[in-house]
Amino acid sequence: MTETIHVNIGGLKRLQSRPPIGEYLRDIWRTRNFTLLNARTGANKNGRDTFLGRIWVFLDPLLQTAFYGFIFGVVLQVSKGMDNFPGFLAIGVVFFRITTRGLATGSNLVRRSRALMSSFNFPRGAVVIGETLKHAIDGIVPALVAVGLALLWQLDKTVSWTVVLVVPVYVLMQFFSLGCSFVVARACAFLPDLRSLVNLVVRGLFFLSGIFFSIDRFVSHPTLELLMKLNPVHQFLSAARVSVLDGAVPSAFTWAYITCWSLGLTLIGFVYFWAAEGRYATLK
Secondary structure: OOOOOOOOOOOOOOOOOOOOHHHHHHHHHHOHHHHHHHHHHHOOOOOOOOOOOOHHHHHHHHHHHHHHHHHHHHHOOOOOOOOOHHHHHHHHHHHHHHHOHHHHHHOOHHHHOHHHHOOOOOOOHHHHHHHHHHHHHHOHHHHHHHHHHHHHOOOOOOOOHHHHHHHHHHHHHHHHHHHHHHHHHHHHHHOOOHHHHHHHHHHHHHHHOOOOOOHHHHOOOHHHHHHHHHOHHHHHHHHHHHHHOOOOOOOHHHHHHHHHHHHHHHHHHHHHHHOOHHHHHHOO
């Protein structure tokens, strides 16, 4: 005798499906606990398999500042006229890395996670959000080291309350990084050759964002100075430096500019990533 088993498949979804964007947002919210847990578990792993372990979290920003300080401050002499070049450099090097982390790691994120994406039905945007949260946690200690080093190098000045403005600047940096990650994660998932172009862009930004020098030196070249000022990464670094080194509040233009870039890029990147939701599970 054959027994018939009836299965209700009404709640099942295809792995290749793309839900409406409203439902997609609700799905991401429902998976928030998993996303947060995954981010916390993956964070702070740097240096665990080395002799010095977690000490590298503190050493890395110090050694980077010392290295670039020697090259650009001692050898190339770009520090002339700066009162606190070590602090200027520390904030530039560390916060540049924080701001562009989404570009650097997002380019290989989907392909690195394709086994998970092809096995379970969940909003793939949660992977991008989780990766950004992980890097946000990882960046806290280096950011504190950079700010501490900058303040230590100008002990003759009173520490201003504006130092706390680094916190909203840091949050906006994470939104900017998330937007970048959404864009490059989708683009490089289907065109892997773009990863080389993304790496080239990151290297270009490294030298065009005023990490080692003040853009005031381009005052005699107004077009070049304007292009530098329009670079959102430079504006992030400028906001952090003004808050810490100058003890002042960044200008209204700076706040508006970095906020528009951060939230606008996150929104555009999210929609761009969602539009290909049904294709990520089919990647080979």
